[in-house]
Amino acid sequence: MIALDLVHLRQWIGREETRAERLTTAIAARFNATFDRTETATEGEPAPDLIHLCLAPDIAPTSTLGPDGHPARGGFLPPVPLPRRMWAGSHFRFHEDIRIGHMVTRRSVVRDVTAKQGRSGPLCLVTVEHRIDSDGALAVTERQDIIYRAAGPAAPPSAAPPAAEAAPEGRYRRAIDASPTLLFRYSALTFNGHRIHYDAPYARAEEGYPGLVVHGPLQATLLLQFAEALRGKRPAQIGFRGLSPLFDTAGFTLNAQDEGDGLRLWTAAEGGPVAMEARAEW
Numbered sequence: 193m194i195a196l197d198l199v200h201l202r203q204w205i206g207r208e209e210t211r212a213e214r215l216t217t218a219i220a221a222r223f224n225a226t227f228d229r230t231e232t233a234t235e236g237e238p239a240p241d242l243i244h245l246c247l248a249p250d251i252a253p254t255s256t257l258g259p260d261g262h263p264a265r266g267g268f269l270p271p272v273p274l275p276r277r278m279w280a281g282s283h284f285r286f287h288e289d290i291r292i293g294h295m296v297t298r299r300s301v302v303r304d305v306t307a308k309q310g311r312s313g314p315l316c317l318v319t320v321e322h323r324i325d326s327d328g329a330l331a332v333t334e335r336q337d338i339i340y341r342a343a344g345p346a347a348p349p350s351a352a353p354p355a356a357e358a359a360p361e362g363r364y365r366r367a368i369d370a371s372p373t374l375l376f377r378y379s380a381l382t383f384n385g386h387r388i389h390y391d392a393p394y395a396r397a398e399e400g401y402p403g404l405v406v407h408g409p410l411q412a413t414l415l416l417q418f419a420e421a422l423r424g425k426r427p428a429q430i431g432f433r434g435l436s437p438l439f440d441t442a443g444f445t446l447n448a449q450d451e452g453d454g455l456r457l458w459t460a461a462e463g464g465p466v467a468m469e470a471r472a473e474w
């Protein structure tokens with residue numbers, strides 16, 4: 193069993209990083225193509241929401257990547273010794289548009305590092321706050337949770353009852369083909385080398401998943417686009433939480449339900465549990 197030295201890991205709290213990249217029409221066009229959006233990417237126009245997740249990635253030489261294809265730990269993020277990294281959730285607040293052609297700057301701060309005991313074993317939760325500016329104007333604030341967990345099956349049998357309950361059908365639904373091509377294109381857009389998203393033998397044999405894992409940010413982007421299509425405009429804020437992984441072994445649906453002034457949204461595979469849940473407010 194891997195012991196977490198929380199005193200050491202919590203020394204990363206307060207650590208900051210700033211990265212920037214110009215949002216070119218080429219990047220916006222690739223994003224639109226990946227998500228089957230018909231808009232033309234035009235300089236000066238508002239960019240599609242959550243495109244900032246594709247900008248200014250960690251650029252590490254291939255020879256320095258860890259066995260999972262991620263940059264080795266211990267730079268900006270704490271060197272958590274648990275091997276399985278997952279996107280656990282994010283809360284976004286939208287202030288202004290990010291515009292195509294603008295310089296997009298992300299300032300990130302590690303806000304918290306905590307240890308938890310999950311049904312899948314010990315977990316380490318790292319919370320990071322991001323501020324995203326578009327040509328110097330505040331555009332988006334984000335509070336992101338990353339979970340690290342021990343090696344082993346994604347969902348232990350003991351976790352079966354609550355985790356395996358089939359998700360309900362939303363009043364509004366849209367089917368998505370979780371094809372390896374879509375997953376690969378999103379990995380390429382985000383320069384994400386994490387092998388669980390494109391290397392099926394690795395995902396099965398090394399990480400114990402039944403297939404390729406659908407990226408958390410990809411699900412979040414699809415759910416936000418669905419919410420925007422239903423309401424005709426971007427919400428003021430939206431929060432996501434990943435509850436169970438989704439795989440390329442079956443298609444999945446985007447679901448939504450009216451809830452108060454907002455929408456409750458979720459993804460689920462056919463007959464599967466809620467994978468990612470979200471709440472959007474306008």
Ligand SMILES: CC(C)(COP(=O)(O)OP(=O)(O)OC[C@H]1O[C@@H](n2cnc3c(N)ncnc32)[C@H](O)[C@@H]1OP(=O)(O)O)[C@@H](O)C(=O)NCCC(=O)NCCSC(=O)C[C@](C)(O)C(=O)O
Pocket residue numbers: 277278279280281308309310311312313315317337339341346351384386405406407408409433434435436437438467
């Ligand atoms: C994370 C797993 C293993 C924990 O599942 P579990 O059954 O072990 O945990 P639990 O028993 O449900 O909860 C234990 C504790 O953890 C907390 N917790 C539990 N879940 C969350 C969450 N999401 N966000 C924040 N907190 C969470 C929970 O509140 C509880 O805290 P408490 O003891 O204080 O009450 C499980 O929820 C899961 O598998 N979620 C799906 C994750 C996923 O599929 N992410 C997308 C794919 S990975 C990815 O895209 C990566 C990428 C893009 O390549 C990249 O960033 O590098």
